Amino acid sequence: MAELQEELKEKIIEQLSLEDVEVSEIGNDDPLFGDGLGLDSIDALELIVLLEKDYGIKLKDPKEGKAIFESINVMADYISKNRTK
Amino acid sequence: MEQQYYITSFCSIKNNKISKNGELLYSDDNSDSIKDFAKGIYKFLELKYPKFHKMDELCKLSFLASEVLLSDQLEVSEDTALVLANRASSLDTDRKHQDTIKDRENYFPSPAVFVYTLPNIMMGEISIRHQLKSENAFFVKKAFDAKFLTTYSRVLLDTNKASNVICGWVDLDNDKYDVFLAFISRNGEKLLSKEQLNNFYKS
Numbered sequence: 058m059a060e061l062q063e064e065l066k067e068k069i070i071e072q073l074s075l076e077d078v079e080v081s082e083i084g085n086d087d088p089l090f091g092d093g094l095g096l097d098s099i100d101a102l103e104l105i106v107l108l109e110k111d112y113g114i115k116l117k118d119p120k121e122g123k124a125i126f127e128s129i130n131v132m133a134d135y136i137s138k139n140r141t142k
Numbered sequence: 143m144e145q146q147y148y149i150t151s152f153c154s155i156k157n158n159k160i161s162k163n164g165e166l167l168y169s170d171d172n173s174d175s176i177k178d179f180a181k182g183i184y185k186f187l188e189l190k191y192p193k194f195h196k197m198d199e200l201c202k203l204s205f206l207a208s209e210v211l212l213s214d215q216l217e218v219s220e221d222t223a224l225v226l227a228n229r230a231s232s233l234d235t236d237r238k239h240q241d242t243i244k245d246r247e248n249y250f251p252s253p254a255v256f257v258y259t260l261p262n263i264m265m266g267e268i269s270i271r272h273q274l275k276s277e278n279a280f281f282v283k284k285a286f287d288a289k290f291l292t293t294y295s296r297v298l299l300d301t302n303k304a305s306n307v308i309c310g311w312v313d314l315d316n317d318k319y320d321v322f323l324a325f326i327s328r329n330g331e332k333l334l335s336k337e338q339l340n341n342f343y344k345s
Contacts, residue, residue: 073254076181076195095192102253110250 061133072107073100085130093128101126113141147299148330152310152342153210155183155203155321162210164345176317180206187213191271198235198258199319200228201267204312207323208268211308223304224265224278225294226323230315231282232261264312277303286311286322288340295326295334311343 066080087093108114159169168186173179180202235258262280295307310323322343
């Protein structure tokens with residue numbers, strides 16, 4: 058799980074162009090939206106694409122993302138249980 | 143009698159250089175890409191605006207030019223209008239978007255790329271940064287048109303639609319870029335005319 062968590066942090070920084078953020082600065086329980094990394098609605102859509110492209114997970118309802126993208130821990134747990142690649 | 147307006151300041155980004163009022167601020171002949179060049183300017187200006195890194199290159203160039211243009215303004219009036227033009231529209235980003243959708247077997251359009259497939263997003267980014275709630279207009283033209291920009295800016299000021307106008311040219315196509323922004327106001331030393339605007343653009 059730790060490996061997936063690190064992988065997700067790297068992908069999020071790369072995919073969402075968080076150039077001022079280091080992997081070490083993202084805590085596993087930090088909120089990704091709001092006061093955490095300060096991601097916005099376009100970032101949420103980008104994460105939905107990332108789930109499908111890299112892990113073969115297609116969300117039926119984009120609103121599901123709100124719970125899944127709560128933190129790195131929650132996201133990694135969801136991916137490990139639902140990934141198809 | 144025609145009301146007189148002034149070109150208070152102007153900023154150019156061309157040939158690996160950024161200048162303000164004709165004076166060189168920063169140059170970089172080593173960057174391999176516009177992305178790296180823009181990042182160099184961002185660091186040089188000591189900006190702290192994470193959203194900059196999410197912008198496409200066209201928006202980055204217009205954003206940086208507006209930062210320099212407005213750097214000596216204590217406060218930017220929220221009714222400062224924006225009138226921009228270019229030749230290639232958002233073609234640079236349109237191509238990147240096209241690359242993500244051309245393969246039906248590998249079809250993953252990026253929302254973060256797609257949102258920049260309109261050139262007037264440049265004005266949105268500048269407006270968000272400076273909290274402008276103003277008139278804005280974007281035009282696609284064959285070349286820099288000082289007469290058009292001068293006339294349009296005059297109309298906005300004559301009709302009190304704006305207290306100031308940022309007008310200019312922000313063009314990017316295949317790593318070739320040409321950026322010129324001018325701040326037009328009711329006070330200053332350099333009278334606004336199409337000849338003067340053209341001279342500053344060519345300087």
